[in-house]
Amino acid sequence: MYGTVMYSYTMTDxxxxxxxxxxxxxxxxxxxxxxxxxxxxxxxxxxxNPFVDHPEYACRIWSETNSETKSICAKxxx
Numbered sequence: 001m002y003g004t005v006m007y008s009y010t011m012t013d014x015x016x017x018x019x020x021x022x023x024x025x026x027x028x029x030x031x032x033x034x035x036x037x038x039x040x041x042x043x044x045x046x047x048x049n050p051f052v053d054h055p056e057y058a059c060r061i062w063s064e065t066n067s068e069t070k071s072i073c074a075k076x077x078x
Contacts, residue, residue: 026076
């Protein structure tokens with residue numbers, strides 16, 4: 001997701017579907033380790049992963065892609 005937003009990568013080049021990425025993102029919540037890593041990267045590279053800081057952005061961006069993504073985000077209350 002980060003590569004798609006920051007570098008215009010096509011998400012489906014790397015995974016089977018946007019729905020799969022959303023499902024994985026929602027089933028694997030951000031951990032303290034993710035937060036610490038994001039901070040270290042920021043201190044070294046001066047950029048952040050917005051999906052670590054704001055996990056809700058994923059559904060805000062991709063929930064309306066199709067009925068499957070809409071359903072996945074609704075299931076997780078996003």
